[in-house]
Amino acid sequence: xxxxxxxxxxxxxxxxxxxxxxSWTYLxxxxxxxxxxxxxxxxxxxxxxxxxxxLIWQVVMAFLYNKQYMTRMLVDKGFxxxxxxxxxxxxxxxxxxxx
Numbered sequence: 001x002x003x004x005x006x007x008x009x010x011x012x013x014x015x016x017x018x019x020x021x022x023s024w025t026y027l028x029x030x031x032x033x034x035x036x037x038x039x040x041x042x043x044x045x046x047x048x049x050x051x052x053x054x055l056i057w058q059v060v061m062a063f064l065y066n067k068q069y070m071t072r073m074l075v076d077k078g079f080x081x082x083x084x085x086x087x088x089x090x091x092x093x094x095x096x097x098x099x
Contacts, residue, residue: 002066005091007073008082015082018073019066020094027062030055037069070095 002019009015026033030050035043049057073079074097081088092098 003087003090003094005070005081005087006083007070007079009077009079011078016073016079018070018079018091020070020091021066023062023066026065027059030058030061033065034069039069039072067095 002021002023002025005018005020007016007018023033031043031046033043034040034046046057046061070091074081074095081091083091
């Protein structure tokens with residue numbers, strides 16, 4: 001089950017909710033999840049692979065999507081973990097990030 005963690009962009013002050021762990025949301029809704037999170041390009045790629053693998057992609061990505069999303073947010077977009085210390089520590093362990 002996915003666990004929520006707050007993330008914050010230091011320059012803009014934008015706060016978002018991120019997740020780590022298995023994504024039931026992705027399992028049931030597939031490529032719609034990245035689309036609603038504002039990742040249109042990622043959603044298009046996931047749609048393509050979901051169609052051409054006859055939904056196998058969707059099952060596999062349910063295990064991987066939250067970690068990939070959080071990696072894009074933390075590494076590529078510059079967000080930082082902004083939750084309580086125990087939640088941040090658990091997120092770092094599950095996501096495999098140091099700090």
